[in-house]
Amino acid sequence: MTTLTHLQRLEAESIHILREVVAEAERPVMLYSVGKDSAVMLHLARKAFFPGKPPFPLLHVDTTWKFRAMYELRERAAVAAGMELIVHQNPDAVAQGINPFDHGSRHTDIWKTEGLKQALTAGGFDVAFGGARRDEEKSRAKERIFSFRSASQRWDPKAQRPELWHLYNAKKAKGESIRVFPLSNWTELDIWQYILAEQIEIVPLYLAAPRPTVERDGMLLMVDDDRFRLEPGEVPVDRSIRFRTLGCYPLTGAVESQATTLPEVIQEMLLTTTSERQGRAIDHDQSASMEKKKAEGYF
Amino acid sequence: MGAKPDLVAPAKAGATALERETPATPPPSGDPGLRRGDEYTPDSLIASDIDAYLLQHQHKSLLRFITCGSVDDGKSTLIGRLLYDSRAIFADQLSALEADSKRVGTQGQNIDFALLVDGLAAEREQGITIDVAYRFFATEKRKFIVADTPGHEQYTRNMVTGASTADAAVILIDARKGVLPQTRRHSFLVKLLRLRHVVLAVNKMDLVEYDQSVFDTIVADYRAFASAIGIERFTAIPISGFAGDNVASASTEMPWYDGPTLIEHLETIDVEADAAQARPFRLPVQWVNRPDLDFRGFSGLIASGSVRPGDAVRILPSGRTTTVARIVTMDGDLPEAVAGQSVTLTLADEVDCSRGDVIALADAPPQVADQFRATLVWMSETPLLPGRSYWLKLGTQTVGATVQEPRHAIDVNTLAELSVKTLGLNDIGVAEVYTDRDIVFEPFADGADLGGFILIDRATNATVAAGMLDFALRRAQNVHWQAIDITNAAHADQKGQTPRLLWFTGLSGSGKSTIANLVEKKLFALGRHSFLLDGDNVRHGLNKDLGFTDADRVENIRRIGEVAKLMTDAGLIVLTAFISPFRAERDMVRAMLPGAFVEIFVDTPLAEAEARDVKGLYAKARAGQIANFTGISSPYEAPEHPDIRVDTTRESPEAAAERIVEHIMGVWSHDL
Numbered sequence: 023m024t025t026l027t028h029l030q031r032l033e034a035e036s037i038h039i040l041r042e043v044v045a046e047a048e049r050p051v052m053l054y055s056v057g058k059d060s061a062v063m064l065h066l067a068r069k070a071f072f073p074g075k076p077p078f079p080l081l082h083v084d085t086t087w088k089f090r091a092m093y094e095l096r097e098r099a100a101v102a103a104g105m106e107l108i109v110h111q112n113p114d115a116v117a118q119g120i121n122p123f124d125h126g127s128r129h130t131d132i133w134k135t136e137g138l139k140q141a142l143t144a145g146g147f148d149v150a151f152g153g154a155r156r157d158e159e160k161s162r163a164k165e166r167i168f169s170f171r172s173a174s175q176r177w178d179p180k181a182q183r184p185e186l187w188h189l190y191n192a193k194k195a196k197g198e199s200i201r202v203f204p205l206s207n208w209t210e211l212d213i214w215q216y217i218l219a220e221q222i223e224i225v226p227l228y229l230a231a232p233r234p235t236v237e238r239d240g241m242l243l244m245v246d247d248d249r250f251r252l253e254p255g256e257v258p259v260d261r262s263i264r265f266r267t268l269g270c271y272p273l274t275g276a277v278e279s280q281a282t283t284l285p286e287v288i289q290e291m292l293l294t295t296t297s298e299r300q301g302r303a304i305d306h307d308q309s310a311s312m313e314k315k316k317a318e319g320y321f
Numbered sequence: 322m323g324a325k326p327d328l329v330a331p332a333k334a335g336a337t338a339l340e341r342e343t344p345a346t347p348p349p350s351g352d353p354g355l356r357r358g359d360e361y362t363p364d365s366l367i368a369s370d371i372d373a374y375l376l377q378h379q380h381k382s383l384l385r386f387i388t389c390g391s392v393d394d395g396k397s398t399l400i401g402r403l404l405y406d407s408r409a410i411f412a413d414q415l416s417a418l419e420a421d422s423k424r425v426g427t428q429g430q431n432i433d434f435a436l437l438v439d440g441l442a443a444e445r446e447q448g449i450t451i452d453v454a455y456r457f458f459a460t461e462k463r464k465f466i467v468a469d470t471p472g473h474e475q476y477t478r479n480m481v482t483g484a485s486t487a488d489a490a491v492i493l494i495d496a497r498k499g500v501l502p503q504t505r506r507h508s509f510l511v512k513l514l515r516l517r518h519v520v521l522a523v524n525k526m527d528l529v530e531y532d533q534s535v536f537d538t539i540v541a542d543y544r545a546f547a548s549a550i551g552i553e554r555f556t557a558i559p560i561s562g563f564a565g566d567n568v569a570s571a572s573t574e575m576p577w578y579d580g581p582t583l584i585e586h587l588e589t590i591d592v593e594a595d596a597a598q599a600r601p602f603r604l605p606v607q608w609v610n611r612p613d614l615d616f617r618g619f620s621g622l623i624a625s626g627s628v629r630p631g632d633a634v635r636i637l638p639s640g641r642t643t644t645v646a647r648i649v650t651m652d653g654d655l656p657e658a659v660a661g662q663s664v665t666l667t668l669a670d671e672v673d674c675s676r677g678d679v680i681a682l683a684d685a686p687p688q689v690a691d692q693f694r695a696t697l698v699w700m701s702e703t704p705l706l707p708g709r710s711y712w713l714k715l716g717t718q719t720v721g722a723t724v725q726e727p728r729h730a731i732d733v734n735t736l737a738e739l740s741v742k743t744l745g746l747n748d749i750g751v752a753e754v755y756t757d758r759d760i761v762f763e764p765f766a767d768g769a770d771l772g773g774f775i776l777i778d779r780a781t782n783a784t785v786a787a788g789m790l791d792f793a794l795r796r797a798q799n800v801h802w803q804a805i806d807i808t809n810a811a812h813a814d815q816k817g818q819t820p821r822l823l824w825f826t827g828l829s830g831s832g833k834s835t836i837a838n839l840v841e842k843k844l845f846a847l848g849r850h851s852f853l854l855d856g857d858n859v860r861h862g863l864n865k866d867l868g869f870t871d872a873d874r875v876e877n878i879r880r881i882g883e884v885a886k887l888m889t890d891a892g893l894i895v896l897t898a899f900i901s902p903f904r905a906e907r908d909m910v911r912a913m914l915p916g917a918f919v920e921i922f923v924d925t926p927l928a929e930a931e932a933r934d935v936k937g938l939y940a941k942a943r944a945g946q947i948a949n950f951t952g953i954s955s956p957y958e959a960p961e962h963p964d965i966r967v968d969t970t971r972e973s974p975e976a977a978a979e980r981i982v983e984h985i986m987g988v989w990s991h992d993l
Contacts, residue, residue: 023595023598023599023659024595024598024627024657024659025382025595026382026383026594026595026659026661026662027379027380027381027382027383028381028382028383028463028464029379030661030662031383031594031661032383033663034622034661034662034663035622035663037622037663038607038621038622038663041607041608041620041621041663042607042717044608045607045608045676045717068651069650069651070620070663071610071612072649072650072651072665073610073612073616073618073649073651074610074611074612074616075612156455156457157456157457163454163455163456163469164452164453164454164455183783183784184453184478184479184481184482184700184784184787185482186481186482186485186486186773186775186784186787187485187486187769187770187773188622188770189714189715189773189774189775191714191775191777191782191784193712193777193782194782195782206455207455207457207466209457209459209464211378211459212464215375215378215379218375219379285371285372285375286371288371288375289367289368289371289374292367292374293367293368
């Protein structure tokens with residue numbers, strides 16, 4: 023008897039989910055954020071449909087404020103997978119010049135939440151794969167793998183469908199859509215371990231290197247380009263840093279670290295005592311903020 | 322405790338921290354050892370040799386289990402404890418937890434572990450978990466996924482959902498209360514879902530002074546009940562989720578107990594996916610991978626058994642045989658694949674095989690049938706409508722299916738069989754299920770992947786039930802179609818026409834019968850052989866036993882559909898004029914007569930039909946003299962895509978009839 027390892031079983035489950043969507047959906051799309059979870063999800067999609075290409079496009083809901091290194095990997099990854107890459111920037115946000123310095127939480131609302139809705143509607147996508155995991159945040163522990171959104175893209179916790187055995191009910195009415203999370207049962211450690219085992223390319227920002235930083239409100243921010251507004255007297259300082267999650271660079275906190283290899287990153291992760299989302303300014307507002315964001319259509 | 326495997330992260334230091342320094346003084350009023358700074362001394366291997374640690378972690382197996390118990394059994398506290406002891410909680414979460422504990426916790430100044438696992442804000446206010454939540458932790462040997470399922474009576478649905486993917490169940494009992502009705506309920510559901518392992522965790526031992534006799538009495542009580550429902554084996558462990566005794570580390574308070582800790586036990590039991598390897602090979606085909614003309618692969622998750630290139634396989638339901646050519650993956654072809662793996666197979670011959678088919682060991686294929694006895698767990702607030710057509714999804718097959726009136730329901734508290742007409746939310750019942758075509762299946766006892774199914778409401782798309790196929794009905798296997806020499810086609814040819822069913826639907830008084838009559842007259846004049854089935858007339862005879870409840874309306878339409886089908890088999894053009902208010906039933910008839918069904922929507926607005934009120938029925942309905950009157954006290958679901966729509970406010974019956982005949986003749990000219 024062969025005993026499958028937990029990574030083999032997680033991989034098999036995710037591939038099963040990806041194939042099930044492709045078999046039942048009319049027009050699926052994969053949300054690709056360029057982060058480590060997206061990298062794993064994309065890798066699994068390539069495996070699921072090998073020797074063919076994954077039969078759906080990648081969608082990046084861009085804010086124009088991501089790290090430069092993310093934009094570089096984004097293009098390369100799409101080419102390597104042989105997949106179409108759709109980049110959407112909310113034209114309203116472009117017109118209004120929405121940015122993380124002047125607009126606070128509206129930055130995320132308009133670029134990401136609104137931008138995502140626009141892109142899904144414009145593309146006529148009925149199913150969107152997302153890289154969220156249940157271990158990320160308390161409210162996500164109850165999230166289904168297939169998460170239903172009304173025609174107005176809202177998530178209603180009471181209207182979600184029970185998921186039994188390996189059976190997913192992907193039926194929906196016109197206008198309704200489904201977010202599908204193939205990585206639901208993966209933990210942060212699983213993700214890192216899989217990246218290591220499968221040698222998946224990730225944004226170099228996950229590994230420590232000297233980078234220009236400022237410290238603000240207890241967060242270490244990287245000065246990634248000259249749009250970063252320095253406060254009076256603020257001078258960027260080179261620190262050896264890495265990131266546990268990647269988003270808009272002025273909103274993403276770094277950790278000081280000497281971990282320059284994946285095993286060292288995993289080692290630090292296991293020895294540190296802060297959770298992954300702690301680096302994201304978005305979650306700090308209130309205890310149940312993720313849940314609110316989810317109801318509004320944010321991932 | 323040196324020889325005992327500890328949890329990875331808190332390891333020895335964590336366990337030490339959890340030991341209480343003073344003898345038991347239950348209930349513990351002080352901090353049971355969870356001060357910040359004490360916890361989370363990580364596995365020394367992580368710091369000393371990360372590569373060795375990663376290698377070890379990479380080869381861990383995965384066990385999924387559920388915890389069953391009520392809010393008061395300390396279930397959330399136990400899960401919080403498992404996460405905490407295995408260092409699945411981070412400091413920032415811990416500080417949020419501490420703040421929450423003080424604000425809404427039920428443990429005074431102590432950490433309320435239950436808050437760790439209560440997710441949605443609305444639920445937190447109520448202090449109970451009301452859904453299935455999944456949690457993750459790992460030890461040196463295994464990674465675990467815990468389905469946290471609530472114990473409240475009305476949430477049978479959630480427990481069944483959580484149990485469906487679990488290898489084991491941990492049933493919690495409050496040591497102070499013993500075996501309760503809910504313990505029986507949880508155990509019955511665990512047995513129903515055929516979980517391989519049952520752990521009886523007798524919790525809150527700290528509150529009964531760690532008394533062995535309390536534990537022994539509970540175990541004896543439970544054994545009597547368990548054997549009565551067919552749970553032959555279980556493992557009982559005395560624990561305290563609050564204080565940590567026998568959860569991750571052996572209790573010093575219960576020297577009389579020499580069995581494993583909860584974690585030790587969960588680390589050693591076998592998982593379903595591994596056990597499934599011993600059964601014959603089955604691969605439900607999920608997707609046909611055809612990137613170009615040179616490659617045709619069949620993808621799916623192996624449900625049971627194992628497969629190697631060269632194995633003889635049979636495709637179900639067709640029965641064709643061939644051999645496996647390759648097991649294709651992005652990392653190169655595999656010499657073997659086993660249950661639990663997602664694979665892509667290529668076959669030696671060009672055989673028909675598509676989504677929904679099952680590739681199986683040639684000499685031991687699964688069965689094929691269309692009538693079953695099944696056990697259903699109803700999961701929707703809308704009750705079962707016997708006779709209505711639902712979608713049934715089993716493996717990768719989705720078919721139409723009807724459920725007959727239940728033979729009985731089961732009271733989950735007393736296990737008594739109840740006589741019922743339907744099933745409501747959280748009801749469990751046994752009923753016959755008929756599918757509209759053959760499906761490939763195995764009894765649920767032989768595996769969930771081909772024995773477990775869901776029912777989906779065709780109108781709302783909601784998942785309304787989970788079901789387990791018990792067996793195929795003998796009559797389905799033995800009643801074969803009688804071969805008849807004069808075929809349906811011969812009947813139709815003799816009459817020189819293509820049989821059709823012209824289905825007129827619309828509100829009472831919309832003009833269905835009037836128009837249908839005109840259409841039939843025109844067909845008759847054209848020398849066509851037809852027959853008009855009128856709603857009122859049929860209710861005088863064939864359907865005089867039926868009333869106007871939703872269930873009776875469904876049965877009314879089903880019978881008419883069957884009669885119409887026999888008439889079209891005889892070569893006739895059948896016209897029907899029934900309100901037929903429900904989309905699901907019209908779709909059912911459409912499915913019974915593929916290609917022959919023509920839906921004609923006689924679209925008269927309610928106000929207009931009511932103003933005409935040719936039979937005086939609307940006035941009576943408004944006066945409350947007729948119950949369940951469509952449009953007034955019962956809904957009418959208009960067709961979304963009728964083949965023909967007649968707007969009677971704009972078109973005369975004569976003109977409409979002319980147009981319908983032309984439409985049908987047009988269709989015929991294509992056919993001929």
